Amino acid sequence: MRAIEARQIPINDYLEREGIKPAHVRQGGNVLWYSSPLRAGDSDPSFKVDTQKNLWFDHGMSRGGNVIDLVCELRNMTVRDALRLLEETGLYRGVVVPGSNPALFSGQNKRQFAGEKKKEVRALRTIAGLLKFSELGKSSTRL
Secondary structure, three states: OOHHHHOOOOHHHHHHHOOOOOOEEEHHHOEEEEOOOOOOOOOOOOEEEEOOOOEEEEOOOOEEEOHHHHHHHHHOOOHHHHHHHHHHHOOOOOOOOOOOOHHHOOHHHHHHHHHHHHHHHHHHHHHHHHHHHHHHHHHHHHO
16 A cells, blocks of 8 residues: 555544544534543543644643654554554545545646646636637628
């Protein structure tokens, strides 16, 4: 599994799979608070997961990151091993949707999508020019 794919795995889904449940749900499920899975004896939930950004932050450790960083911290493993473990979970749900988060795309994909966008803009400008020309023709026949 590539990192770009692994980052799409929702952190809360991974934590749930590990048997870790949120202590508090805030902002309609957009913010989840847990007792820290990284520190023993965390009685006051200080581990925050932002489900919209798919990022975590442990206030007791002043550390955070994405799902890959979390697996590395929890399991004390390398990124390569974390990616392998995340692939085995089966939590990855498919392809990355273009435009969902530009930071997730490789340089090649960014260039490809930028090129497609430029083609669309050119086509729209051509259509607008034709419409303008068509309108000019209509107004001159009225004179």
